[in-house]
Amino acid sequence: MLIKTFGSTLIGVNAITITVEVSIDQGVAFFLVGLPDNAVKESHQRIEAALKHIGYRLPGKKIVINMAPADIRKEGSAYDLTIAMGILAASEQIKPTDIDKYIIMGELSLDGGLQPIKGALSIAVQAREEGFKGFILPKQNAKEAAIVNNLDVYGVENIKEVIDFFEGKNNLEKVILDTRKEFYNSLNEYEFDFEDVKGQENIKRALEIAAAGSHNVIFIGPPGAGKTMLAKRMPSILPPLNLHEALETTKIHSVVGKLSRKDALISVRPFRSPHHTISDAGLVGGGSYPQPGEISLAQNGVLFLDELPEFKRTVLEVMRQPMEDRVVTISRAKITVEYPASFMLIAAMNPCPCGYYNHPDKDCVCAPGIVQKYLNKISGPLLDRIDIHVEVVPVPFREMDSDIKGEKSAEVRKRVVKAREIQHTRFNDNPNVHANGQMSSKQLQKHSKLKPEGRELLKNAMERLNLSARAYDRILKVARTIADLEGTENIENDHIAEAINYRSLDRDNWGA
Secondary structure: OOOEEEEEEEEOOOOEEEEEEEEOOOOOEEEEEEEEEEHHHHHHHHHHHHHHHHOOOOOOEEEEEEEEEEOOEEEOOHHHHHHHHHHHOOOOOOOOOOOOHHOOOOEEEEOOEEEEEOOOHHHHHHHHOOOOEEEEHHHHHHHHHHHOOOOOEEEOOOOHHHHHHHHHOOOOEEEOOHHHHHHHHHHOOOOOOHOOOOOOHHHHHHHHHHHOOOOEEEEEEOOOHHHHHHHHHHHHHHHOOOOOHHHHHHHHHHHHOOOOOOOOOOHHHHHHHHOOOOOOOHHHEEEOOEEEOOOHHHOEEEEEEHHHHOOOOOHHHOOHHHHHHOEEEOOOOOEEEEOOOOOOOEEEOOOOOOOOOOOOOOOOOHHHHHHHHHOOOOOHHHHHHOEEEEOOOOOHHHHOOOOOOOOOOHHHHHHHHHHHHHHHHHHOOOOOOOHHHHOOHHHHHOOOOOOHHHHHHHHHHHHHHHHHOOOOHHHHHHHHHHHOOOOOOEEOOHHHHHHHHHHHHHHHOOOO
């Protein structure tokens, strides 16, 4: 007898429906075809033990299982339940109704229990688009899949529940989720707040500008000056996620299996902080069977690279193209996948190997030329994509010991949101540009016109401070954002002056 059940596989962050065809005939053999990997092939033993445990059996006949399309590689153990239900139906141990109207997925334990799967949200989206009636999956993933409306989602704990459901012996309870309520309830839940930061008002100002214009930032300063502490608070002043961004971010985390089981939807901007020993594929994505990397997990949020010069040169260089295009394209011989990569980069570094170059109290012990050699680990093209350079100095004792609270992140966020609204109106005709930091040279010329005094100020600064040519566009972008924060249409002289201060590493004499 031939029976078809349906599962799904992930290509990039999207799902493709897989038809599992089970044929049982005379003979004794077990064939699983359709380009399965080892984890799929090992389903034979898991299914046999699980069925025996709940009172069913693997038929002693010739079983042929085809997973179509046969030219797409099938990975993972999530097809256990799909295959097991097909075998039970094809061997007539059960007589299911409407089994072909559901996507069925889950990894089987030997006692028939179900383990969670990856990519439930992407699979649910694809199931709805293809007109399936429902999606049956492990209970741990049910809330995640229930985000998708117009699809019946059933979370189950054991294969016996699925068997009884299709035989009409019991009714599974639909998982119903109020997506908007779930989203808005946790929209402003941030662990870190700017009010906890003592001093560092100039750094807070730089981060406010960066958030308002989606500018990349690099901190340079001695150990313990507060670089990491400040970076962790960046998501709390960024504009809140909208529902579309939340779904997009959740889908990526779901595919990688990084989604918290208690949360159905990511409602706060992600903050990713990979260690400097990370590989190229770990950062930008890839591998033999491509997976999203850290820059995709930071989609719509912040990627923090601490100790930037300690990252491998190749790791940093492969990040340049995604920073520009806001998408990662991974090509293999048989497949090409794309992952979104729209993130804000915050990098931090010591000024030298010992960490105390330019320190107000401690002497640098590095040999002559070592400081510049250390800075040269970061390439010019990468620095070219970082708009704001900020020197972080240690906080004086009187400020650390003060009881005065800083400004709350919520207050800073209000100003950031207001500036973003101005930019949204400005770039309304450009769907790929959402903030000043993403402007092209042509858009920069159009929206960042200077008065003669401002132009002269910028010219003098570039000549006297030996600023590089690449600093010109960055200064204009940052000045445009400062003007937006103040609600002025034109870029004033003081906006240019402040923007110039954020180009420390472009000065030829820095670290000399």
